[in-house]
Amino acid sequence: MKNKSKNWIPILGMLTLYLLLSGCSKEEEDVFEQGFDGLLEVEYVNTFPDWITSDEMITSISKSGEVLIEAGSLNYSGEYIMDDTKITRSGSWQLKPSGHITTEGGITYVVVNPNISVLNDITTIYTKDNSDNWVKVSEAPFSGDVGGNVTFAFDAATVDPNGSITGVNDGTGSIIWTLTLYPSTVPI
Numbered sequence: 333m334k335n336k337s338k339n340w341i342p343i344l345g346m347l348t349l350y351l352l353l354s355g356c357s358k359e360e361e362d363v364f365e366q367g368f369d370g371l372l373e374v375e376y377v378n379t380f381p382d383w384i385t386s387d388e389m390i391t392s393i394s395k396s397g398e399v400l401i402e403a404g405s406l407n408y409s410g411e412y413i414m415d416d417t418k419i420t421r422s423g424s425w426q427l428k429p430s431g432h433i434t435t436e437g438g439i440t441y442v443v444v445n446p447n448i449s450v451l452n453d454i455t456t457i458y459t460k461d462n463s464d465n466w467v468k469v470s471e472a473p474f475s476g477d478v479g480g481n482v483t484f485a486f487d488a489a490t491v492d493p494n495g496s497i498t499g500v501n502d503g504t505g506s507i508i509w510t511l512t513l514y515p516s517t518v519p520i
Contacts, residue, residue, distance in 0.1 A: 362395040362396055362397075363395065363396060363397035363433055364393070364395050364397065365395070366395060366515050366516060366517070367392065367393060367394045367395050367515075367516035368392070368393040368490060368513040368514060368515060368516060369390070369391070369392050369393075369513070369514060369516050370390075370391050370392075370489070370495075370511065370512045370513035370514055371388045371389065371390060371391060371510075371511075371512050372388070372389045372391045372401055372404075372429060372444065372509070372510070372511050373386060373387070373388045373389075373495075373509070373510045373511075373512075374386060374387055374389075374404070374406065374427070374446070374507065374508070374509055375507070375508045375510075376406055376408060376425075376505070376506075376507050377505045377506050377507075377508070378408065378410060378421075378504050378505035379504055379505045380412055380419070380504040380505070381410030381411050381412035381419055381420065381421055382410050382412070383408045383409060383410040385406045385407060385408045386406070387404040387405060387406050387427070388404070389401050389402045389403070389404040389427065389429060390402045391431075391511065391513065392516075393433070393442070393513065397432075397433040399430070399431030399432055399433065399442060399444075400431075401429040401430070401431055401444065403426070403427060403428050403429070404427040404429070405424060405425060405426050405427060406424060406425040406427070407423075407424045408421075408422065408423060408424070409421065409422035409423075410422075416459055416460040417457065417458070417459055418457070418458040418459075418466055419455065419456070419457050419458075420454075420455070420456045420458075421453070421454065421455045421456070422452075422453070422454055423450060423451060423452050423453030423454060423474075424450075424451045424452065424453075425448050425449065425450055425451070426448070426449045426451060427446050427447065427448055427449075428447040428449075429444050429445065429446045429447060430444070430445050430447060431443060431444040431445070433486070439485065439486075439487075440485075440486040440487070441483050441484060441485060441486060442483070442484045442486055442489060442496075442511060443481050443482075443483050443484075444481065444482045444483075444484070444509075444511070445479075445480070445481050445482075446479055446482060446509075447477070447479075448477065448478050448479040449475075449476070449477050450474060450475055450476055450477075450478055451475055452473065452475060453473070453474040453475065454471060454472070454473045454474075455471070455472045455474075456468060456470070456471045456472075457469045457470045457471075482498055482509045483498065484496035484498060484509075484511040486513075489511040489512060489513045490513045490514070490515075494510070494512075495510045495511050495512030495513075496510070496511045496512075497509070497510045
């Protein structure tokens with residue numbers, strides 16, 4: 333009887349190993365029935381000084397929920413003059429967005445981190461001298477990473493012709509983000 337029980341040990345070991353390995357090979361299920369392609373647009377509207385600039389970045393979401401967004405950039409400059417004072421501002425943004433899909437309360441969202449790097453944002457203030465010439469009074473340069481996540485309703489991005497729109501207002505203007513997606517079979 334001892335010999336027969338020893339014969340079962342290798343078989344049980346192989347069966348256990350088979351069950352463990354077959355459970356590891358399971359592929360992740362698709363999040364969507366199809367992939368989506370579209371555009372992520374950013375519009376930067378400033379009022380002090382005035383400018384409007386925008387960029388569109390091609391966006392793809394796979395059936396498995398992987399979000400890919402191309403890089404983008406914005407360049408801006410403006411000037412504001414009031415009596416004997418002039419304010420100029422210029423700079424640029426480099427955007428290297430990344431994103432992911434999340435679901436909360438049964439609603440699916442696309443969460444995008446725009447990864448904004450501000451380059452050479454320079455605000456300069458001038459005043460007029462006694463000869464009516466502009467004289468630089470101060471200059472405030474800035475470069476660095478700014479911003480945070482932007483969240484879009486997936487249904488609005490795929491159904492609403494205007495896309496899913498979200499924005500941020502600051503002291504001198506607004507930043508408006510729009511995500512528009514179409515099934516991958518529809519050319520954009």
